[in-house]
Amino acid sequence: MALISVLVPAFNEEETLPLLYEKLVESVKISTDTYEFIFVDDGSTDRTFEVVGDIAAKDSRVRAIRFSRNFGSHAACLAGLMHARGDACAFISADLQDPPDLINILVESWREGHEVVIGVRHWDDSSSRFFQNIYYRLVRRFALQTMPEEGTDVFLIDRKVVNAVIAMGEKNTSVFGLILWSGFSQAVVRYAKGIRAKGRSKWSFSKKVKLFIDTFVSFSYFPLRIMSALGIIIALAGFIYALVIIVARLFFAQAIEGWASLMVVLLLVSGVQMVMLGILGEYLWRNFDESRRRPPFIIREVREMTANTVHDRQEGKGAE
Incomplete structure (x- = not known):
């Protein structure tokens, strides 16, 4: 029996998180593994942290991490990795476009010996697919040859991959890019990407441009x-x-x-x-x-329940 960490970066997702939590819990009931759920609030301006904090107060498997400000989704991914205790770590977006029960399929592939398991999505929106394809094809051609053409928001990595990514200690980069660059064995699981359950996408044009620049500058000459x-x-x-x-x-x-x-x-x-x-x-x-060696993120507080007691730690520090 293994411990699986499910990491969820979130920014202004107070509407979707309760439903996501319910679906995650329901999907892992059939598993014999032990799970922990880590929600990283990337400096939200709504009640995202209060929502996940309330969940953490009722479920000892849940940990809520809050940044002092918005540091970006990749900093949130890195924070999740640094706080994860699992033998494997799975990432899933908070918007419910990726089915939570896909986690079980990723774990099955991991048990077969794959160190990186990538959920490759199918797109229904032709306009979104057009621009996404341009980006991913450029990345595959000039930066990371193992990047899936359709892209991904959900994937699972082995503990040795987690340790390797943390040891790199890089900023202004893509965590998923570091995972691909590390060269561990990969497997692909295909799935149909849905639509957002509630709210709007937080991926603004400026964030997409920054991701494009970070990917090329970090992984390509x-x-x-x-x-x-x-x-x-x-x-x-x-x-x-x-x-x-x-x-x-x-x-x-x-x-x-x-x-x-x-x-x-x-x-x-x-x-x-x-x-x-x-x-x-x-x-x-x-x-x-x-x-300058500034931390990639600063944690304001961590909320979790241990031995029926809710701990609300005021961290005020970055990555160690």
């Missing part, structure tokens, strides 16, 4: 290669244009005029240089941020 290629192309174009001017002047006694063309070239080169500086800045910022 492709942006740097693009910079080098653009530099070579622009240099060659400038060299060829200079030859055209020289030949026209020496052999045809024709001077090439035009301030407009000169300004176009200057603006083009300046724009490309600014883009390159921005890409370099992303890499330099991440190195600087890592060197």
Whole structure:
């Protein structure tokens, strides 16, 4: 009999969490394993923590963790891993788009010897699928070749994978990306993704852009290669244009005029240089941020029940 930790990052999900908890409890009743449920409140502005705190006061298997502010879903995933005690850890989103009974299937695959079990989803929304496919194909092509094309929000990892990810101690990255990068054996379980039970998605456009940048900067040197290629192309174009001017002047006694063309070239080169500086800045910022050794998150409090007593710990600290 194994201990399975189910980790649920949540941000402003007070409406869905009670139903998610009920479905999780119902789905694991048929299992012979022991379960713990860890809800990480990523600085919600609604009653998310109060809701999971009330659940923790009634169920000793539940632990509620509250951040001091919003640090992002990947910091919430990392916090869940650092507080998990299980032999395996399963992640599931709080919006109920992923069926809770999928956890049992992931555990079965884990028992067969797979160290990383990924739930690969099918999409019904064609517009969402189009943009998702672009992102995941770019990631597969230039960063993480083992990334599922359809993406995932639910997966399970073995304890040795948990320890490896925690030991990396990286910030501004993707926890799932670190799991794939670690190279442990993988298995895929396919499922149909549903619609949100209540509320709206908290994945704003800016969060999606940050995830895209974090993934490429953390796991790929492709942006740097693009910079080098653009530099070579622009240099060659400038060299060829200079030859055209020289030949026209020496052999045809024709001077090439035009301030407009000169300004176009200057603006083009300046724009490309600014883009390159921005890409370099992303890499330099991440190195600087890592060197400051600030914690990836700060925990305000942890609520759990031990021996019929509810513990409400005021942590006020980050990752150790």
